[in-house]
Structure formats: structure tokens, C-alpha cells
Amino acid sequence: MSEFKLSCEAAREVEEICEKFHNDPGELISILHETQSKLGYLPEPVQRIIAGKLGIAPQKVYGVVTFYSFFTMTPKGRIPISVCLGTACYVRGADKLLEEFKRVLNIDVGETTPDGKFSLDCLRCVGACGLAPVATVGDKVYGRLNPSDIKKIVAEYAD
Amino acid sequence: MKIRSADALESIRREALKALSVREEANSSVLESASGLDKGTPHMEILCCGGTGCKASESSKIVDNFNQALAAHGIADKVKVIVPGCFGFCEKGPIVKIVPDNTFYTSVRPEDVEEIVVSHIIGGERVERLLYTDPGSGKRISDSKHMNFYRKQMRIALRNCGFIDPENILDYIARDGYKALADSLQRDSLEVLADIKASGLRGRGGAGFPTGVKWEIARKFNAPHKYVVCNADEGDPGAFMDRSIMEGDPNSVIEAMMICGYCINANHGLIYIRAEYPLAVHRLQVAIAQAREYGLLGENILGTGFSFDIEIRYGAGAFVCGEETALIHSMEGKRGEPTLKPPFPAEAGYFGNPTNVNNVETLANVPVILTKGPAWFSSIGTEKSKGTKVFALAGKINNVGLIEVPMGTTLREIIYDVGGGVKNGKKFKAVQTGGPSGGCLTEKHLDIPIDYESLAAAGSMMGSGGMIVMDEDDCMVSVAKFFLEFTVGESCGKCTPCRIGNKRMLEILERITDGRGTMEDIDKLENLAKVIKDTALCGLGQTSPNPVLSTLANFREEYEEHVKDHVCRAHKCKALLTYAIDPVLCKGCSACARGCPAEAITGEVRKPFSINPDKCIRCGMCISRCKFGAIKVY
Ligand SMILES: Cc1cc2nc3c(=O)[nH]c(=O)nc-3n(C[C@H](O)[C@H](O)[C@H](O)COP(=O)(O)O)c2cc1C
Ligand code: SF4
Ligand code: SF4
Ligand code: FES
Ligand code: FES
Numbered sequence: 001m002s003e004f005k006l007s008c009e010a011a012r013e014v015e016e017i018c019e020k021f022h023n024d025p026g027e028l029i030s031i032l033h034e035t036q037s038k039l040g041y042l043p044e045p046v047q048r049i050i051a052g053k054l055g056i057a058p059q060k061v062y063g064v065v066t067f068y069s070f071f072t073m074t075p076k077g078r079i080p081i082s083v084c085l086g087t088a089c090y091v092r093g094a095d096k097l098l099e100e101f102k103r104v105l106n107i108d109v110g111e112t113t114p115d116g117k118f119s120l121d122c123l124r125c126v127g128a129c130g131l132a133p134v135a136t137v138g139d140k141v142y143g144r145l146n147p148s149d150i151k152k153i154v155a156e157y158a159d
Numbered sequence: 160m161k162i163r164s165a166d167a168l169e170s171i172r173r174e175a176l177k178a179l180s181v182r183e184e185a186n187s188s189v190l191e192s193a194s195g196l197d198k199g200t201p202h203m204e205i206l207c208c209g210g211t212g213c214k215a216s217e218s219s220k221i222v223d224n225f226n227q228a229l230a231a232h233g234i235a236d237k238v239k240v241i242v243p244g245c246f247g248f249c250e251k252g253p254i255v256k257i258v259p260d261n262t263f264y265t266s267v268r269p270e271d272v273e274e275i276v277v278s279h280i281i282g283g284e285r286v287e288r289l290l291y292t293d294p295g296s297g298k299r300i301s302d303s304k305h306m307n308f309y310r311k312q313m314r315i316a317l318r319n320c321g322f323i324d325p326e327n328i329l330d331y332i333a334r335d336g337y338k339a340l341a342d343s344l345q346r347d348s349l350e351v352l353a354d355i356k357a358s359g360l361r362g363r364g365g366a367g368f369p370t371g372v373k374w375e376i377a378r379k380f381n382a383p384h385k386y387v388v389c390n391a392d393e394g395d396p397g398a399f400m401d402r403s404i405m406e407g408d409p410n411s412v413i414e415a416m417m418i419c420g421y422c423i424n425a426n427h428g429l430i431y432i433r434a435e436y437p438l439a440v441h442r443l444q445v446a447i448a449q450a451r452e453y454g455l456l457g458e459n460i461l462g463t464g465f466s467f468d469i470e471i472r473y474g475a476g477a478f479v480c481g482e483e484t485a486l487i488h489s490m491e492g493k494r495g496e497p498t499l500k501p502p503f504p505a506e507a508g509y510f511g512n513p514t515n516v517n518n519v520e521t522l523a524n525v526p527v528i529l530t531k532g533p534a535w536f537s538s539i540g541t542e543k544s545k546g547t548k549v550f551a552l553a554g555k556i557n558n559v560g561l562i563e564v565p566m567g568t569t570l571r572e573i574i575y576d577v578g579g580g581v582k583n584g585k586k587f588k589a590v591q592t593g594g595p596s597g598g599c600l601t602e603k604h605l606d607i608p609i610d611y612e613s614l615a616a617a618g619s620m621m622g623s624g625g626m627i628v629m630d631e632d633d634c635m636v637s638v639a640k641f642f643l644e645f646t647v648g649e650s651c652g653k654c655t656p657c658r659i660g661n662k663r664m665l666e667i668l669e670r671i672t673d674g675r676g677t678m679e680d681i682d683k684l685e686n687l688a689k690v691i692k693d694t695a696l697c698g699l700g701q702t703s704p705n706p707v708l709s710t711l712a713n714f715r716e717e718y719e720e721h722v723k724d725h726v727c728r729a730h731k732c733k734a735l736l737t738y739a740i741d742p743v744l745c746k747g748c749s750a751c752a753r754g755c756p757a758e759a760i761t762g763e764v765r766k767p768f769s770i771n772p773d774k775c776i777r778c779g780m781c782i783s784r785c786k787f788g789a790i791k792v793y
Contacts (some may be wrong), residue, residue, distance in 0.1 A: 026510070028492035033434055033473055067494040067651070068475030070434055087397030087594065087627045088553035090641055123435070124396035124645075127211035127403075129553040130249030130560060134215070141215035148783070 006045045013038055014046055018053035025054045028064055032071055041075045077112045077119030079157055081105075084134040086125030093147075094133040098122065100147040101135070104154050118154070161454030163462045165341040168332070175333035182206075182322065185259040189302055194260040195283020196237060203238045203280055204258040208321065210245030210406055211399070211438055213252035217269055221253055224272035229280075238280055244407020244442075246321035247561040248308055251291065254321075256303070263303040264289040294557070294579060308558050311576050313539070315547045316363075316523040317563045320407030325442050328449040331410040337455055339529035340414050343421055344463040352378065352422040355525065358533035359545030364390055364481075364518030365596070365622050365698075367544070367611040370525075373515060377423040377505040380513035385425035387416045388509065388516045390486060391432040391439070394478035395594030396645065398625035400549040401519035403561050405432070405439035408523065409446035413456065413469060415522035418529065420467045423515055428469035431486050435476060443471060478595070478649035479699050483516040485651070496651045497697035518623070520549055540566035544610030554591075554627040555582045567608040570600065574628060585630035589713070593622025595642045595649075596702030598709025599635065618709045620702070634731035635714040636721055639706045640668040646703040657700030660691040664707060672732040676722040685711055730792050733777045737793045742767035744789035751781035751790060 017034045021027035031050060036042050042065050044058075051058040065071045083089075083098045102108060105118050112119040128134050131143025135153075142153060162168050176183070181202055194200035207213075207222045222242055229235040246254045251265035255275070262285055264275065271289060278284045290299040291306060303309050314320075323330035331337070343351045356371025377385070389412055393401040405412060416428040432440055447469055450456040458466045472490045479485045480495035487508050489495035508514025524546060528536045537545045544566040550573070553559045557579030564573060570590060574580065581587045589599040598619035607613045611621050629638065643665045652658045667684050670676045688704030688711075695701045711718065720726045727735040740751070740760075745767040752760035752768055759775040762768030770781070770790075782790045 024492075026492045029475060029489065030473060030492075033475065063494055064492070068477050070474075070476035085396070087395075087591065087625065087641070088551075088559070089397070091554045091627060091629055091633055091638075125399065126215070127399040127436070128215040128249070129397055129399060129551065130212045130252060131215055132553065132559070143215055 006043075006049075010039060010046075011049055014049045015053060018050060023053050023055070025056050028054065028056075028061065029068075032061075032065060036071060041072045043073055074110075075112070075116075076121075077117050079117055079138050080119050080121065080136075082121045082123045082136045084124070084126050084132070084136075085122045086129065086132075088125070088129035089133040092132040096147045097133050097135060097145055097150065100150040101154075104150050118157075160452070163454065165345060165461055168337060168341050168461065171329070172332050172335070172338070175329040179323075179330060179333040182258050185261050186322070189304065190260045192260070193262060193279060193283050193285045193301075194257075195279060196234060196281050198283035200259065200283070201237065205238060205240045205275075205280070206243055206256040206258065206321070207240060208244075208246050208252060208254040209242035209325075210249065210252075210321075210403060212245065212249035213254060214438070216253050218253040220269040221255065221267055221272060224269050225276070228272055228276040232276060232281065234281065241324050242326075243322055244320045244325050245403040245561055246303075247312075247317065247563075248303070248306075248558065249561065250557070250559040255289075256321075260285075261302045261304070263291060263301065263306070265291045307576055307579065308560070308562075311568065311572055312563055313547050313565050314563050315527055315536075315539075316404060316520050316549050317407070317561065318527060319411065320403060320561075323408065325407050325409055326445045328410055328446065328453060328455075331408070335530050336410055336526070337414055339526035340417050340421075340455070341461055343418050343529060344461055344465055348422050348424075351418065351529065354529060354533045355422070358528045358536040359540075359543075360521065360524055360528060360536065361544060361611065362518055363520035363524075363548065363623065365593070365620070367621060370517065370521055373505070373517070374419060374422050376503075377425075377513060377515040380506055381424075382513050384427060384512045385423060386509045386512055386514040387419045387423070387425050387428045388483075388486070388490075388504075388514055389416055389428070389430040389519060389522055390481065390483065390516050391430055391436075391519050392474050392481040392486060393433065393436075393519075393623065394481040394649075395596075395623050395625040397553055397627055398551040398594060398623055400551050400561065400624045402436050402439050404519050404523050404549075405436070406442050409439075409442045410450065411523045411526055412443075412519055413446055413450055415517075415525035416469060417456070417460070417467045418525055419515060419517065419522070421465055423513075425513075425515065426467050428467060429472055429490060429509065430469060431472045431474060431480075431490055433476065434473045440471065440473075447471070477651070478645070479651045479697070482697050482699060485697070486516065487514060494651070496653045497699070499696065520624070541608060541610045541613075543612055548609075548621065548624060550624045550626040552578050552626050552628070555585060555630040555633070556580070556628040557582055566610045569606050569608055571605040573609075573626070574605070578628065581628065581630050585632065587628070588631050588633055589629045589635065589638075591619075591627040591629065591638070591706070592625065593620040593702075593705070594625040595645045596620060596698070596705055597622045597625075598705045599629075599638065599713060600709075601713045618705075618712055620705070632729050632731075634672075634727050634729035635710045635717050636668065636672055636727075637729075637731045639710045640665065640672060642706040643668060643703070646699065650699065650703075654694075654696035654700060656691045656694040657696070657703065660687055660695075661700070661703055663687060664691070664704065668707070671718060671721045672727070673734045674721070674725045674732070676718075678719070678722055681711070681715075681718050681722065736777050737772060738770050738775050738777060738779075738781065739772075739791050739793065740768050740770055741789045741791050742769075744787050745785075746787050746789070748786070750784045750786065754780050754784040756780060
């Protein structure tokens, strides 16, 4: 985490987001949402900037970031992959999909491939339960998946 | 353009109804033959489902293709493309419906668009192959009204979903939208509240608390700032009722929040919604902006002096934030940890101000109760549970989708009539209602009329409406473990029974599914579950043992088989499986051996191969490689 260098530009951006929300600690979650959607993740230096702007302890920001699963302190891959582990997908074999993604990408849940291309996560219900089991790759939703489809899907994203 | 009075709203409604009349008439009639421009139909409409499920299978591309095709054929002025919310029949999405003949096309591909336009829209001939085929009779059905899936449904909360354009407030107004608000503002707020109370509406967020009583309590607390909160956190994984309502009919939620505000003297509205629901967020934003533009939100609404406005707050993926005290803390920018009640939010909620929290579906019922009257609403349902309930029907069922049935419908009717039975002709095993807080019900519960009380008595709960069907291939111990993994991950950690107790329960379940469990473990599990239920601080911990308790009550023998016989009858628990090759069926092709990642299979070509159980990692690869079905699992 400490090797993360915050560019002046990024720091300025974070400050502007805080100001947009009037540096109001009550808006912390909205600020974190917007910051994460700009920077992709919420590393410690960013949390410190936000804490400074809102006049609250950095531990408090950290406490909130780690409480909510939507917030992440590690960068995602350029193409984030998420396997739905909602109940509908689970009973239709989502666990096997996840195993196959792990095998094909050779990473575990929460990790990113060494080239920074793919990251693998789980999520709970995409709202496409009719298509269960479901996985999302980037913005695209893939439904009615079989473990045997996974290799092909990953190959679609070859450079 | 601001609407400044109830009369002005009424004249806008009449005008808007003209645009909706084709759809309205089609809705109430049955046209056997197809319409078409060449047959003299002056105007037609194409409704392309814009729900999340259908969008996932390229419904946006279908919309684009329709618009292009209509332009190319020079008929764009006669045919309108509308993108409503979920039709409910997500199983066979993307859904495209043609008006006025009500043709219901299923599983439409972007490539099908040109054919629909040429043959149906222009030529007046239905594209038969895209119609739904009734699995019972084998007949194609063109009007969804004749489908079993819709026949037993009664759509009140979903009245506008799949019908109106959710991004056009005029469509909502045309269907008596904001009429309940306009009428209410001309009445004494106590009278309006009395109507809600008399209707018998109860909270759809899980607990089933009477909504009118809740409002009455909230009304009693006087303060300069009071809040109406819409709980749109929908944490049950595998449920999408609230999401679909917000995507398909966002204005109904907004209108209801205002009516609530009027009844309890609150002027601020907050919608707490999951950031993972981008489409619902977008539709709400559009609806709020349009309502403001028409003066239906803001100062001096409809010239009555009543003011109300709504802001959206985002959740960030924590199940416990669906609990109302946790939700309020989250909206204040804090960790979403629950606090002990009392004080209830009605007394001290958002930043200490009186706050009334209602679920999305609860709210969606409110306007229509007021326009049709409380007596109408309370005539539907059972003695203690009035109206309807929306369920997200999913799992091993033929018709996965969003359904709404009157309270008192039986599980059998839902699963076999509406749901079309269990998938692939498998045997029904259980149905889970209430998500991670609920329980599994079995064959013997299929005929109870469901309502809040009957589900609780059967050891489950209504919950928010997730309904997952399981078949003979599902291991009930694994299902219990699945839900417990969820609650362990979601426990906020504030109280010990939930934080530690659930973890211990999960460890026991892991032992059992790994084949290391003892009979004592089963008793321990049961005791622990009861202690957690009694001592946890919030609803999450108090209900987290339910899946374990209900599977123990209904499937105890499966737990015992895992422990005593090391058998998982559903073949789900890997550690309990033995892979073996049937020497009679094996042709000695070596395909399995070449695919085995553990080099557990040996043999000579053209002679039966065999598996070394000590090396086998039970990955199942050999089964998919063997063309002769020679690999057996025990
Ligand atoms: C752990 C937990 C999770 C909950 N999740 C939700 C939810 O996702 N949506 C919801 O409307 N209510 C949820 N509730 C219930 C709320 O606390 C609250 O009772 C409800 O929003 C009240 O609205 P209603 O009276 O209209 O049902 C949850 C409760 C608990 C204990
Ligand atoms: S029961 Fe669980 S979720 Fe609720 S307060 Fe206790 S630890 Fe937190
Ligand atoms: S289940 Fe997997 S490890 Fe076991 S024999 Fe078959 S292929 Fe090999
Ligand atoms: S459970 Fe996976 S999409 Fe709903
Ligand atoms: S999302 Fe299209 S029918 Fe449900």
C-alpha cells in the first residue's frame, strides 16, 4: 500500500470531490463512492486526504472503507470479473464456475492476474437470476454459464 | 411546466391517457388475430423489456435494431418503441410485446427484429417461432393473459411494471399516478392515515409490521425535521423484487413517500439504495427530476402549501444495512452497525430526528390503496395478511421470474402453476423463503396458504420475497452452510453471539460436509443455533440460525447420513464422494486418464481403467471426459 504515490492531480481530484459534498462528514459514503469510481480504489493516502478535508480521524475513514464490501483498497484488474454467488446462482452451480475461473486465470478470489488484466471477485445477485448462473466480465453480463464456457469467455478478451 | 392544482393534474392525466390508450385497450381485450399496418391498424407499439435480466441478454440492442428497422421501412411515425420495466417472465427473456394485439414474444434475439417488423408489424402475421409454447399442451400462446405463469397472478405493486415507460412521468400520471397524492392533500391527513390503517397493509420488508400503525407512531413525534426513508437495500441475495419495482415504476415509490410525509408531517425523503443497482438508481434519478420539473416534488405541491423533496443515498454492499437502525447510521456516513431499539427510528432516527422507514414494495402499494379504497385492498388476501406479495421465484424452477400473488396462495400453486414445476423433470425437494433469515419448507408444507403467520408457524418467514426452489440434487446441509457463510461474512461484528456463534456453527457445518462430523456436532449445532437466536443484538443475528434450524427440522436424516454413513445423497459434498470406473462400461479409451489433473487414473488401453481413491481430488473432470458413462459417483 505504501508504495502508492498519489499524483498531485489525483490528490486535487479527491479534494474537489470532498468540496463538492461541502466537506460534510455525513456525506462520507457518497464521497468514497465518487472517489472510488474516479480512481478505481481507495488506498490509504487517499483516505488520509479525505479525513483531512472532512476534519475526522483517518481511522474513521478506514473503518467505513473496510466495513462495506463495495469499497476496495486494492486496485482491480483492467477487466474485473465477478461471479454471482447469490442463492439463485448458487443452486444452479455457481460454485463450479468460480472454481473454473480460478483455474483458468490461476488466481484466487480477490486477486488480480500478474499482468494487471483480470481480477476475480464474487458478488451477490446481479438481478439476472433468470439467467443463473451468471458472471460479469467488465460491464457485460454472461448468463446460463457452464464451467466449460469459461475458457472461451476469457479468450474473448485476448489482446 | 409546473402542475399547480389537482385540476391541472387531472387535465394532464386525460391528455396523457390518449397516448396510452392503445396499450390500455389492448390490456383489457383479447384480439385473436394479429394486427399489422397493412391490415389497417393505424398505430402500433413495440414494448421491449428494459429490466436487468433482459438487458443482460442484449435487449438494448433489440431496441436499437427496432428503431433502425422502423426508420428504414419508413414507419417510425406509426410505430412507437417503448422500454418498460421487467415483465416478470425473465426466464424466457428478452421479452418483446406487440400492441394492440398483445403478442408476447419470448427469447427474442437482435437478429429477429427485421422479421418481426416485416412479417408482424407491417404484414400482420405473427412470428410463430418466437411465441411461448405451453409445456403442458404443446400449443403456442400469443397473449400472455393465457399463460399459466400470469393466470394466477394479481399485479398490484407491479401494476405498472412491464406496462409503462418508467422514464416518462406522463405514462405514470395517465394510470392515475399522483392522483392519490392530489386527493390526499385535499383531505385531512388523519383520514388518509386511517385509510392506510384500515387497508391492513403490512410491511413487505420482512417483519410485516402494520404500515398504518407505524405511520401513526411516527406522526406522534413532533420535530422541525422529520424524515421518510425508503429502504431499497434489498440485501437478500437472489431477490430482485424491489429493484424491479424501482426500475419499472419509480414514481409509485416517490408518490407513496410524499403521502407518508403528509400523514406523519415530514418534509424530507431519503431513498437508501444499493450502489450495485445502477439501472434502478438511474430510473429513480430520472423520476425525481421529472417530478420536480412538474412541481410534484418541491415547494407548495399542487398549490396546497405542502412541501416535500427526496434525496438518494447509496449503500455500499452490507447486508446488515437493510436493518433500519444500521441503515440510518449508514446514511449518516458511518459504519452500518445496528443499535438497540428503543429508541425506535420513529422517535430518534436520522441524525436524531424522527424517521419512518418503509420498504419499496410496501410503498408501491400505498397509492393504489388510496385510489381504489381500503375496502378493496382488504378484500384481497387472508384474515391477517391483506393484499398481495411479490416474490422473486428462482432456482430449480421452470419459470424463473418476478411474480405477484394474493396472500393465501399456496406454495403448490406458486411452484407448479405459476412456476411451471421443477426444472428438468427433477423431484421437488425444498423451497427457501426469507433468504438467509428464513427457512426451507418441504413437500408437506406445499398446501398451506401462505401469509406472514403461516410461514412463521412452518419454521420459515415471509422475508422480503426471495423464493428459491431446490430439487433432489441439492444437499440441504450444504444449503444451510451456504446461508451461514453469507451471514458470517455479513455479521457486523458488534455482538458476540452473532460474530463468534455463527462462526462456530459454520465450522461445525464444514466438519459435517467434510465427513469429519460427529453425532454430538449435530446436537451442538442445534443448541448453538437456539442461543444465538435468543441473544443476538439485531435481526441479522436473531434470524441467522433459521436455515440451520429448519433444515435440521425437516432434513435431519441428511445430516445424520453425512456423519454416520459419510454419504451425501445429492452428491454435492466433495469430500464424501467416491469416484469409480464401471469395468463393464469402460472401453479402455484412456480419455479420463489423460484428463485427470491428479493422475489418479491408470490402466491399459482397451482394458478397464481404475481410479486410485487416495490420489483422486474429486474434481469430476473424468465424468465429462468419458463418452461411455463408465465413471460412477457414490
Ligand atoms: C438483517 C436485516 C436485513 C434487512 N434487510 C432489509 C432489506 O433489504 N429491505 C427492507 O426493506 N427491509 C429490510 N429489513 C427490515 C427493516 O429493518 C425494516 O423492518 C423495514 O425496512 C421496514 O419497512 P416495512 O415496514 O415497510 O417492511 C432487514 C432487517 C434485518 C434485521
Ligand atoms: S446480530 Fe450480528 S449483525 Fe446484528 S449487531 Fe450483532 S454482530 Fe452485528
Ligand atoms: S474425479 Fe478428477 S481427480 Fe478423480 S479420477 Fe476423476 S479426473 Fe481424476
Ligand atoms: S442470484 Fe445470481 S443473478 Fe440473482
Ligand atoms: S427482466 Fe425482462 S422479463 Fe424480467
